[in-house]
Each structure stands twice: as structure tokens, then as C-alpha cells.
Amino acid sequence: MELVLALGIGILAGSGVWLLLRPRTYQVIIGLSLVSYAVNLFIFSMGRLRVDAPPVLGPGGSGSAIYVDPVPQALVLTAIVIGFATTALFLVVLLASRGLTDTDHVDGQERR
Amino acid sequence: MTGGWTVHLMVVPILLPLLVGAVLLFVNERRRRLKAAFGAASSVVLLLVAVALLRFADLPTEAGGVATGVYLLGNWPAPFGIVLVVDRLSALMLLLAAILALPAQVFALGRWHRAAPHFHSLFQFLLMGVNGSFLTGDLFNLFVFFEVMLAASYGLVLHGSGRRRVKAGMHYIVINLVASFFFLVGVALIYGVTGTLNMADLAVRIPAVAPEDRMLLEAGAAILGIAFLTKAGMWPLNFWLPTAYAAAAAPVAAMFAILTKVGVYILLRLSLLLFGEGAGTLAGFGTTWLTVGGMLTVLFGMIGMLAARSLGRLTGYCVLVSSGTVLAAIGLEDPRVAGGALFYLVSSTLALSALFLLVELLERDLEQPEDEPDQVFADVEEDLEDEEDEVGVPVPATLAVLGLAFVGCTLLLAGLPPLSGFLAKFVMLSAALNPDGLGGGGQVSWQGWLLVPLLIVSGLVTLIAMMRAGIRRLWAPPEPIVPRVLIREAVPVAVLLGVGVVLTVLADPVMRYMTDAATALHVPTSYVETVLGKERLPGPRSAPSP
Numbered sequence A: 001m002e003l004v005l006a007l008g009i010g011i012l013a014g015s016g017v018w019l020l021l022r023p024r025t026y027q028v029i030i031g032l033s034l035v036s037y038a039v040n041l042f043i044f045s046m047g048r049l050r051v052d053a054p055p056v057l058g059p060g061g062s063g064s065a066i067y068v069d070p071v072p073q074a075l076v077l078t079a080i081v082i083g084f085a086t087t088a089l090f091l092v093v094l095l096a097s098r099g100l101t102d103t104d105h106v107d108g109q110e111r112r
Numbered sequence B: 001m002t003g004g005w006t007v008h009l010m011v012v013p014i015l016l017p018l019l020v021g022a023v024l025l026f027v028n029e030r031r032r033r034l035k036a037a038f039g040a041a042s043s044v045v046l047l048l049v050a051v052a053l054l055r056f057a058d059l060p061t062e063a064g065g066v067a068t069g070v071y072l073l074g075n076w077p078a079p080f081g082i083v084l085v086v087d088r089l090s091a092l093m094l095l096l097a098a099i100l101a102l103p104a105q106v107f108a109l110g111r112w113h114r115a116a117p118h119f120h121s122l123f124q125f126l127l128m129g130v131n132g133s134f135l136t137g138d139l140f141n142l143f144v145f146f147e148v149m150l151a152a153s154y155g156l157v158l159h160g161s162g163r164r165r166v167k168a169g170m171h172y173i174v175i176n177l178v179a180s181f182f183f184l185v186g187v188a189l190i191y192g193v194t195g196t197l198n199m200a201d202l203a204v205r206i207p208a209v210a211p212e213d214r215m216l217l218e219a220g221a222a223i224l225g226i227a228f229l230t231k232a233g234m235w236p237l238n239f240w241l242p243t244a245y246a247a248a249a250a251p252v253a254a255m256f257a258i259l260t261k262v263g264v265y266i267l268l269r270l271s272l273l274l275f276g277e278g279a280g281t282l283a284g285f286g287t288t289w290l291t292v293g294g295m296l297t298v299l300f301g302m303i304g305m306l307a308a309r310s311l312g313r314l315t316g317y318c319v320l321v322s323s324g325t326v327l328a329a330i331g332l333e334d335p336r337v338a339g340g341a342l343f344y345l346v347s348s349t350l351a352l353s354a355l356f357l358l359v360e361l362l363e364r365d366l367e368q369p370e371d372e373p374d375q376v377f378a379d380v381e382e383d384l385e386d387e388e389d390e391v392g393v394p395v396p397a398t399l400a401v402l403g404l405a406f407v408g409c410t411l412l413l414a415g416l417p418p419l420s421g422f423l424a425k426f427v428m429l430s431a432a433l434n435p436d437g438l439g440g441g442g443q444v445s446w447q448g449w450l451l452v453p454l455l456i457v458s459g460l461v462t463l464i465a466m467m468r469a470g471i472r473r474l475w476a477p478p479e480p481i482v483p484r485v486l487i488r489e490a491v492p493v494a495v496l497l498g499v500g501v502v503l504t505v506l507a508d509p510v511m512r513y514m515t516d517a518a519t520a521l522h523v524p525t526s527y528v529e530t531v532l533g534k535e536r537l538p539g540p541r542s543a544p545s546p
Helices: A002-020 A025-045 A070-101 B005-024 B032-057 B088-108 B119-135 B139-157 B163-194 B199-208 B211-232 B240-247 B250-256 B259-274 B277-282 B287-307 B311-330 B335-366 B398-414 B420-433 B446-475 B487-505 B507-522 B525-533
Strands: B069-072 B083-086
Touching: A002 A025, A025 A070, A025 B163, A070 B139, A070 B163, B005 B032, B005 B069, B005 B083, B005 B119, B032 B069, B032 B083, B032 B088, B032 B119, B083 B088, B083 B119, B083 B199, B083 B525, B088 B119, B088 B250, B088 B259, B088 B335, B088 B487, B088 B507, B119 B139, B119 B250, B119 B259, B139 B163, B139 B250, B139 B259, B163 B199, B163 B211, B163 B240, B199 B259, B199 B277, B199 B525, B211 B259, B211 B277, B211 B311, B240 B250, B240 B311, B250 B259, B250 B335, B259 B287, B259 B311, B259 B335, B259 B507, B287 B311, B287 B446, B311 B335, B311 B398, B311 B446, B335 B398, B335 B420, B335 B446, B335 B487, B335 B507, B398 B420, B398 B446, B398 B487, B420 B446, B420 B487, B420 B507, B487 B507
Parallel strands: none
Antiparallel strands: B069 B083
């Protein structure tokens, strides 16, 4: 499972970085989304991977053997919300730029 | 902060802007005067609170330690809950933010708050993010406040719209979003290694990190550092900065002068808290990078200043020189150099803020007509001009007043006598050349030998660039171009420069405060003990502690 997750994070981050470096605003925003998925998965993995373990203590249960660290999961939740909001904001700027400059190039003009 | 309602004073700099900003969203956009009054009232209260916190942080404690205020949010004790911490440094930065906020808001009354809706709300949210970043004692909470600050700044950098702003704003947003991802990765790595996000708890746990985990921790700290260095504008992460700051509306840019300092503040705090002398084998991690990077930033800023053709970009490069100088000085790990750097930080930030306002006044009648904001979205309020077509009183002898203010900014930024910029640079030079105190001799480190000429040359280059720009704008035109400047636009500039003069007159107590703040940062044991030892308040339903 570690291998699958690591590969997943790597592929998402790699594709995201490649798209971020492209000249079209749409590619940039997709790249940002992919990188944010990669980062969220990465934060999640920092709580150690464990299957079938709840992030809360059950009744009478104690000891770290039966539950996973809930903090990274809470952090991921916050990161998702913030990443979503800022991506939405960037979408608005992208549209404004498209409307003002009549091009979707990130520099507001086509390279001549 | 013991007993009574004063306990809650620490949370006011975060809650008040949040509430005021939220309430202002519901006020009709045509009632700008009301909105401005609310915004200004909030800033005045913030200023008073910041002064109160500063006075508290400067109190001597019985044990001879450092006064550190700790506020347990939700009444959870330190490593488990989120804490707010105020010490000398954070109180100083809070005060600086409040001092910058009020003049920027008054300046916006002239014309800028009419340019687009929700200026005052966004401004309050920006203040909330900035204050929160200064107060928080928790890494992830820091991320949240950073994002609040950045989200508000994304809105503000686009304030007034126009092609140039949207283009610069888009670059600004993408770069800061990517920096935020670095922030998250760094925080996650640090959490993965140490299992805590509380800064004080991190300081305790980092010396005990197993040797095989050290590499991960260092990687995490370095990645985290990239996020802050991007914000602080260290070369080569800063190419976006002059463009974005020059494109932003004047009151926005004046407030943005503190955003780079938020990055600097966090670097100063974290590098000394986590990798200070108590960190064992990790002590001094990254300080050489800070010094070298800061010096390269100053070099880059100097070249940019000499090459800049417009006043706006010149100011943007001044920002780089200012934060580069502070970064380089932090890297020396000498409390007295850091004290001088703090003084320099305050005085240069004030001067930069004043200069951003001044540049708009000087260039407002030279603007190209094509820069008119186009309507992109149809839902923007149609006629924002109707409530009161403000006329206001123009400033007499405009060019003389503006020229005098320009000279004041130049003196502060270049570090020339008699203003506080000179005193700050002098303290840094003297401390760098006398590592064991004045007349105590001691070996000057190579960083010190590099810093001294750099400080002097950067002052000279600032002087040359500013003089050239000033002559070209104020003296060279055969027909003087006199901009129409209202009193309410000139007073903020005067106030900001006036604070610089006050800093000069009160240099002795101010410098003592700065040195105390820097010394406390270099010996963070008292900070750590106070934060981790803070007891919960007895609540009506709280269980008796075992």
C-alpha cells in the first residue's frame, strides 16, 4: 500500500508541476489542483498508513495499536477547504484576465 | 495578562478585524463613509490593544525571565490545543501592523476605496491574517492565518482592476499558492518526525529527534523555509514581488509593506526557537543560507533599484533590499545585530509604506489613460459615485510638501543621519564589527565582514536611485506637473514619516526594547516554559485536575 500511495503522490505531483509550468491559465489551474491533491495525500501519509483503524478511541479502548493518528486527517480537511477556496478565487482571476486581455496566456499576451 | 478581562486582550487583534470585516460585508457599498468609519475605528482599537500588549510584554517578571502572555484557545493546555503567544517581538509586530493600517485606510478615503467594492472588508481580513500570524504559537494555525492573510491580499492586489493589476495579481496568486503547498509539505514532514505542531513543544522535541530521522526533519524545515522565504522575498524567489507591489493600489501596497515582514518575522522566530543554541546537533540549521540569501537579495534589490524606470518599481526593489538586509542580519545569530535589524525592520517598513503612498501621489497625473479599469463582471455595482462626490481640501504648496516627504523617505531608507534608518544601520554595523561588545575585541566572522560593506553600499545605491528618481520627477520637468493632493492623502504620509522621527527621538528606549526582544529570542527557554506550563482557566464545568 505504501508503494501505491507513494507512486500516486509522485504521479500527481509530477503532472501538476509539469502543468504549472505551461503557459495557459487553464493548464496552470489544473496543475494547481493536482499538486494540491498530491500534498493532501502526503499530509495524510504522515499519520502512518493503517487499514481498518478508526481515528477515534472506541469505548474502553486504549493504546495506539487500534487507532490511527487523527491530527493529519484534521489537517488534510483544513488543507482541502483552504485549497479549494483559493483555487476558486484563482478561477475568478483567470476569467478576469481572459476578459481583459482576450487571451488565456499567463502573461496576458501571446509570445511573439 | 493576569486575571479579569485583560486575559482576553490577546485575542482581540484577531477577533475584532474578523467581526468588523464580516459586518461591513452587509453594509451597502454606497455608504462608504460609514464603512470607512468602522474600519478606522477598528484600526484605532487595534492600535490601543497593541500598545497595551507591548507594555505588558515589556514588564519585568518576578523570576527575572521574559514576560510571555499565553492564551489557551478553547481552554486546552498547550501541546494539545492551539495557543496564542505574545512576547516582545510579536507585540512589536502587532504594533507595527496597526501603525501602518490607519494611515493606509485614511489615504484610501481620497479616492481608492471608491475603485471597487469591499475594500474595507478585505482590509480588515488582511489585518486579521497578519495579526494572527504574529500571535499564533502553532505551526498549522500559522498556515491558516497565512492563508487568511493571502486570500485577503489576493483580493486587495486586484483592487481597482485593470489589465496590469490582473496580470501581476495572477502571477502573485499562483506563486503564493505554490508556496502554500510547500508550507503544507514542510509542516507535514515536521509533524511526521516530531508528532507535534506546537512551536514551544517542537523546541523541546527537536533535540531528542533520533539521528535516522534528522534528514527528514531538516528536509521539512527547509521546505517550510522556502514558503516563508518566498513571502519574505529572498532571491531567487522574489521576481514576482516588485511587479505585484508596483501594480497594487497605493493604500494596498502601503499595507503590503508588512507582508514581507511577516515572512521575516516567522523565519526569525522559528529559526531561533527550533534551531537555536538548545537544539543540539541541529543548532544553527540554515543560518548560513539566510545570511547568503539575504545578501544576494540585497544585491539583486540594488541592481533592480538602479535599473528601475518607474517610482513604483523602485519602491518594490526597496522592499527587497529592506527584507534582504534583515534576513542577512538574522543569519549572524548575534542578539545585538538582531536588535539592530529589528529597529531597521520597523523604520524601513514605515518608510516603505510612506513611499508607496507618496509614489501614487507623485505619479497620479502621469498615468496612462489606457489603464482605465474595464468592467469584466457585470455584477459590480453600477454607479458607485453617487452618495457624496467628495471634494476635500487640497494641500497648499503641493510640490514642496511632496518633495520634503520624498527626502524623508530617502533618508530613512538609505540610512542617512539624522533619522532612525541611520541609527538602526549604525547599531547593526557596530554590533557586527564588535562581536564581544564595544571595545571587547573578538573575532569578526566572515558573515560580519560581508555584511558591513553591503550595508554601506546598499545605503549609497538607495540614495543614488532615489535621488535620480526624485530629480527626474520633481525638478526636471520644465513645466512642473502638480498633482492634486488632498489633505487626507498627505496626512497619512506625514504620520508615517512622523513615527520615523519619533523613533529617532526615542531611540534609546526603543533600542533597549529591540535588544531585549532579540535577546529573548536567542534564549527561548522562558518562552518554552511559559507556553508549556500555562495552566487552564478554571471553568464552571471543568473537571478538577488530577
